Amino acid sequence: MRLGLFFIFSLVLILLGVGCSDRDISSVTVKNAWVRQNIPPQSMTAAYLAIHNEGMATALISASTPAAKVAEIHVMTTDGNIMRMKKIDRLPIPEDGSATLQPGGNHLMLIGLRRNLAPGDSLALTLTFANGQVQTLRAPVVSFRDEGRR
């Protein structure tokens, strides 16, 4: 009897768990994406955005855009007064937390641009998360002038 109760209790817990991870599939939202204008002949630039997570811990595992050959996830670490930039395979996003990609910090690096990105233009960014979620959004191209005022 006692074992039966335990069994039912466990079953409920497992079902709850499954229910939760179902919810997690759509737990991530991405906001405020923008891309810095590039400077020809340089064919790369950086993209920034804010990721909010209302579910279990996950990670950004890849990014892509039709406007560039490659989109890498770069993290910045400060070491004294030197900023170090590293390419990483996954950017962890904590449970019920967020990850902000902003100038001077972590960013997506768009390498091998297929066109010059001038202010007023925008591009599609597709982000893939470890929880299976895939988000596509449009990111406007921001001029240096507007960036300086941010």
Added chain:
Amino acid sequence: MSFAFCSLLLLFVACKPLERVPKSDPDLALSADPYPFGGDLTLVDHDGNSFHLADQQRPFLLFFGYASCPDACPQTMARLASAYTILGEDARDLRTLFVSVDPKRDSPQMLKTYLSHFDVPAVGLTGVQDSIDAVVKRYAAHYEIGERNSAAGYLIDHSLYTYLLDQNGDLRFFFRPSHTAEDIATVVRQLSR
């Protein structure tokens, strides 16, 4: 050994303003005396001419960067452009020196094209590796090849101070990345007083 030396230099840079700047305005007061580092330099400008700081007789903002720098350098240039807008006439004589730490990829022509995209009266400076390294050392700055596994080719990690030099070429302040365009304008205005 060289790591220890760099660490010492960095410590020196990090601690100096705390000693020098009056307590009442710990962040935004021009140093009354020049800092004991920084100073004269001779490099090649973005038109291919020799550039000798001591001949210039005007104030400068100076920072180290490279043209394919994707984040920190454009961010700094954008902030400087904003500072120039705020300063207006007060920045009449002020020029910006962009010292390349990537002479392999940054030709004078490349620097000129790069800098023309910003609303900053800037001069790109480059030179042979040894000349650049000497300037980096004199300014207690630092750079090194960082990530090599990027599709972008190698990336360079570098220190992020922007130095303010007076019309005698003496170093009077340096800005951190956390200083805003308004902060820069506030300090630059003190130069003309």
